[in-house]
Amino acid sequence: MAECHPVGFQWVMEAKRRGATIIHIDPRFTRTSAVSDIHVPIRAGSDIAFLGALVNYIISNDCWFREYVVNYTNASALISEDFQDTEDLDGLFSGWDPEKGQYDPKSWQYRGVEVSPAAGHREMFSGEPRSERGASITAEEHDPTLTDPKCVFQIVKRHYARYTPEVVQQACGIAPDLFLKVARALCDNSGLERTSAFCYAVGWTQHTVGVQFIRTAAIVQLLLGNIGRPGGGIMALRGHSSIQGSTDIPTLYNMLPGYLPMPKASYDTDLEKYIEYNRSASGWWSEFPKYIVSLLKAWYGNNASAVNDYCYNYLPHISGDHSHMVTVAAMADGFVKGYFVLGENPAVGSMNASLQRKGLRKLEWLVVRDFAPTETAEFWRSAPEVVAGDVKPEEIATEVFFFPCAAHTEKDGSFTNTQRLLQWHHKAIEPPGDCRSELHFVYHLGKRLKELYRDSPDSKDHPIRDLAWNYREIGEIQEPDAEEVLAEINGHSLPDEKPLSAYTELNEDGSTACGCWIYCGCRKDGVNQTARRTPKDEQDWVALEWGWAWPANRRMLYNRASADPEGKPWSQRKKYVWWDPEQKKWTGYDNPDCIATRPPEYRPPEGAQGIDTLSGIDPFIMQAEGKGWLYDPSGLLDGPLPTHYEPQESVLKNPLYGQQCNPARLEWVRRDNPYHKAWGDPRYPFIATTYRVTEHHTAGGMSRWLPWLNELQPEMFVEVSPELAGLRGLENGGWATVSTIRGEIEARVLVTERLQPLVVQGQVMHQVGIPYHWSYVGRSTGDAANELTAFVADPNVSIEESKAFSVQIVAGRRASRRRAGAVGPLAAPEPGQEDGGEPSRDLPEVRTKKPATHGERSGRQQQTEEA
Amino acid sequence: MAADSSKIPAWPAWRQLANGDPVGLGASAFSPRSRALKARINEADRAVGSVCPYCGVGCGQQVYVKDGKILDIEGDYDSPISRGCLCPKGAATMQLVTGTHRVKTVLYRRPYGTRWEEIPLERALDLVARRVQKTRDDTWEDQHEKGHPLRRTLGIASLGGATLDNEENYLIKKLFSSLGVVQVENQARI
Incomplete structure (x- = not known):
């Protein structure tokens, strides 16, 4: 965190000054470790073993926060008698379907009912489509004593019983004493008077089991009562200025603004069905229809009415996974013709760089927008395979447009930071030359397309013709008015067009328009709330008058949990929001995250509907039942509880289960994306992890062109321990070649004790640290780490595994420029070493999994396959 | 030869003694030149509220502008998030937005082409x-x-x-x- 979020890290140092214990868990010793109380070097990819052992420690030493757990989590819920754990099935949960190669979560459900998550995966459920948010929760059975062997608490306890300090040593290479020191510090600093927080970044997410890493932290924090309370939480430290905003207002395939799902082909065939499948009978998602209807009114204006389902049928439908790697695989197979790349540099930042470039070579046209042509824009003339002569520019048909972008200082607009805070940046000067904002580009592209389709009678073109696309144009360059767009996002009433002040004002009858319901209120009273800058010294520490946080300017989510079931603060020290019996409402330092006038003693009457089902002790209002989930009864796609699996390419056999890897992981079985052996591959004996340095930014588009930053970090390098350097004859400052079967890179060697070999299962494990900023253009160049990585992903969110994979490292510069994507794999797999050979990643019943939607035929045919 | 008495006040030792600053760490350390130095941003017509474009922390920035040109970009002391701080990347924002690396025209590479065209x-x-x-x-x-x-x-x-x-x-x-x-x-x- 000190490396990648240095200014945010000042608050960790503030906490330390006030007595907090700072623990840093990372394969590398970094600037964060340098100022932490405890640094724990961990084997990359083994975090669930570590976190699971924390769960075990908390439960077996009775360190959990009973009153919080009983009232605010689903610990007491009884689970189906059919449920079987990974402890019973050698690493699989009950419900594995060998035919489909996925889980059927039926046996994971609450006893007698079926509840789906607020953001569920309906495609998991076999048989007829069902109303995933329409489930009743009234039939739940509970054991408030938490002793029933089929209650969630006991299931969690048994699931992690084998996750002991000794297993931590075997899986993570961490000595039991060090583990116990961490566990004790965490428990000593949790409870009524104290709270602990977890901070993480992509070191936790970029794994084939990444979502479950975070889930394990959620279990730990719920057991300790560290969610919704000041000083608690699980903080995702995000790496771009508005990566949170581009998730909320998603430039993502599976969502519409405000976490509404994209219509799914064959299910959400009309508005009625879309609402039926996605609204919940209880909890806040019961308000779902208001949000989609208001969004459609914002997009299609007067053309959207009750008669035509508010133009719902203008929306495109998804079928399965259309995420980035799926799209690039389809591109490489020739199915994608045109590609917009807007302020991103996938030829450097995305997995298997040569496969990314192969995709670009197959396009008919490519648009790149950035400050200067990036590797993605220049792939046709300076990529490694072009320089090596394997591919000639004269043979690449792709037409490339490079548009120079405007900087944030040259345009108005808002960023949403990692804590959900929207902050407005004002235009300071005009953009130079033909540099323009994306707002300008997209708006004027849209205007041209509306013109091109103006007279088209074809029904496919109605969405363009009817699109509400009138924004005030400012100045000579005809820049659309960003605040008008913000006003549309905020929403207004109809027909009088008064700005709305809260999402509770939205309606489902077409009388409100709102571009993103969770952002409703960001322009309350017609005032740009995101531009508020009341100085920190003129307000309290919660700083409600700096910018605007979604939802409802609430700075901490689930903050109802900062008070006890009666509505009183758990302790004076950790006071945040509370029930005021005199005013009969919730009050405190922040906007309460519950219905402000609902008393703590409220219990829903029989037959209650919608948000009336939320009781006075339900802090997790987005959940159908208002409770935090220790156990996920409808499941993530890879199970109701996090379980330790090894990375796709590991150096170790899974110490806990016969099932080596996440059985539901996504693989791309194709010739240009070969994998190593599951473990113990003699060709690739070391663990690699990629990372960032303070002085550069992601794929380098905003840093490798700046001499000030290049002077600080001039060159690509790899970090190794003195022991590994000795083993391989590597010299500090000398050259090394790092390779996988997909590619090889050269870099200067940094020999440092900041990386330490770990002893795991009696073997010495070496880890190699590889920063991923560099590649072949810019003012500081070097080989790209992602030449090494593979397409393989977490099944829930399709995020890649770049934080743990196996590599070879040898002294000297690379001999060859051959790249897998250009001329095939570097080395053909030896017999028995192909994927599916021994040692196997999967138990026999998982091995029957077909190379399905993400396999070698990944492309149009597969993508259009029904979910 | 006696020292030119008019120059005596310019002697550091004299100023240190005369100003009660014997170790020379106070105001007497200023030379006339350093006394005349001004922060670049003093010349600015206005300071525009902004936000750092790099990571997700959302540090406050002040963009100082004179005659339609950016003089400097600094941390915003008022921000409850960053309290005036910027990291190495944030502090390089000035170069990001004003640097010579910026391309200012649209570039086009035709199919099978070997060069960019404006x-x-x-x-x-x-x-x-x-x-x-x-x-x-x-x-x-x-x-x-x-x-x-x-x-x-x-x-x-x-x-x-x-x-x-x-x-x-x-x-x-x-x-x-x-x-x-x-x-x-x-x-x-x-």
Whole structure:
């Protein structure tokens, strides 16, 4: 965190000054470790073993926060008698379907009912489509004593019983004493008077089991009562200025603004069905229809009415996974013709760089927008395979447009930071030359397309013709008015067009328009709330008058949990929001995250509907039942509880289960994306992890062109321990070649004790640290780490595994420029070493999994396959 | 020869003694030149409230402007998030937005071409709009063979958004969804 979020890290140092214990868990010793109380070097990819052992420690030493757990989590819920754990099935949960190669979560459900998550995966459920948010929760059975062997608490306890300090040593290479020191510090600093927080970044997410890493932290924090309370939480430290905003207002395939799902082909065939499948009978998602209807009114204006389902049928439908790697695989197979790349540099930042470039070579046209042509824009003339002569520019048909972008200082607009805070940046000067904002580009592209389709009678073109696309144009360059767009996002009433002040004002009858319901209120009273800058010294520490946080300017989510079931603060020290019996409402330092006038003693009457089902002790209002989930009864796609699996390419056999890897992981079985052996591959004996340095930014588009930053970090390098350097004859400052079967890179060697070999299962494990900023253009160049990585992903969110994979490292510069994507794999797999050979990643019943939607035929045919 | 008495007050030792600053760490350490130095931002016409464009922390920035040019970009002391701090990247924002690396014209590489060509912005927008129309029309899927609606194209994809404004992401999603483009992705998954 000190490396990648240095200014945010000042608050960790503030906490330390006030007595907090700072623990840093990372394969590398970094600037964060340098100022932490405890640094724990961990084997990359083994975090669930570590976190699971924390769960075990908390439960077996009775360190959990009973009153919080009983009232605010689903610990007491009884689970189906059919449920079987990974402890019973050698690493699989009950419900594995060998035919489909996925889980059927039926046996994971609450006893007698079926509840789906607020953001569920309906495609998991076999048989007829069902109303995933329409489930009743009234039939739940509970054991408030938490002793029933089929209650969630006991299931969690048994699931992690084998996750002991000794297993931590075997899986993570961490000595039991060090583990116990961490566990004790965490428990000593949790409870009524104290709270602990977890901070993480992509070191936790970029794994084939990444979502479950975070889930394990959620279990730990719920057991300790560290969610919704000041000083608690699980903080995702995000790496771009508005990566949170581009998730909320998603430039993502599976969502519409405000976490509404994209219509799914064959299910959400009309508005009625879309609402039926996605609204919940209880909890806040019961308000779902208001949000989609208001969004459609914002997009299609007067053309959207009750008669035509508010133009719902203008929306495109998804079928399965259309995420980035799926799209690039389809591109490489020739199915994608045109590609917009807007302020991103996938030829450097995305997995298997040569496969990314192969995709670009197959396009008919490519648009790149950035400050200067990036590797993605220049792939046709300076990529490694072009320089090596394997591919000639004269043979690449792709037409490339490079548009120079405007900087944030040259345009108005808002960023949403990692804590959900929207902050407005004002235009300071005009953009130079033909540099323009994306707002300008997209708006004027849209205007041209509306013109091109103006007279088209074809029904496919109605969405363009009817699109509400009138924004005030400012100045000579005809820049659309960003605040008008913000006003549309905020929403207004109809027909009088008064700005709305809260999402509770939205309606489902077409009388409100709102571009993103969770952002409703960001322009309350017609005032740009995101531009508020009341100085920190003129307000309290919660700083409600700096910018605007979604939802409802609430700075901490689930903050109802900062008070006890009666509505009183758990302790004076950790006071945040509370029930005021005199005013009969919730009050405190922040906007309460519950219905402000609902008393703590409220219990829903029989037959209650919608948000009336939320009781006075339900802090997790987005959940159908208002409770935090220790156990996920409808499941993530890879199970109701996090379980330790090894990375796709590991150096170790899974110490806990016969099932080596996440059985539901996504693989791309194709010739240009070969994998190593599951473990113990003699060709690739070391663990690699990629990372960032303070002085550069992601794929380098905003840093490798700046001499000030290049002077600080001039060159690509790899970090190794003195022991590994000795083993391989590597010299500090000398050259090394790092390779996988997909590619090889050269870099200067940094020999440092900041990386330490770990002893795991009696073997010495070496880890190699590889920063991923560099590649072949810019003012500081070097080989790209992602030449090494593979397409393989977490099944829930399709995020890649770049934080743990196996590599070879040898002294000297690379001999060859051959790249897998250009001329095939570097080395053909030896017999028995192909994927599916021994040692196997999967138990026999998982091995029957077909190379399905993400396999070698990944492309149009597969993508259009029904979910 | 006696020292020129008019220069005596300029002697550091004299000033140190005369000003009661015997170790020379106070005001007497200033030379006339350093006394006359001013912060670059003193010349600014205005300071514009902004936000750092790099990571997700959201540090406050002040952009100092004079005559339509940026003089400097500094941390915003008022920000409860950053309290005036910027990291090495944030502190380099000035170079990011004013550096010589910035390309200011649209570049075009024709199919099988070996070099970039400059083309006018308006023409480039026209060409891209026509490419979108053609690809969309050629690859349109109206409905599935089983009869349910698809109303989309898988022939076009878009990537990026995490470095852009909310308003820009909104227009991208709004336009591309209405065109039937579903393969819209950004750095959040990467």
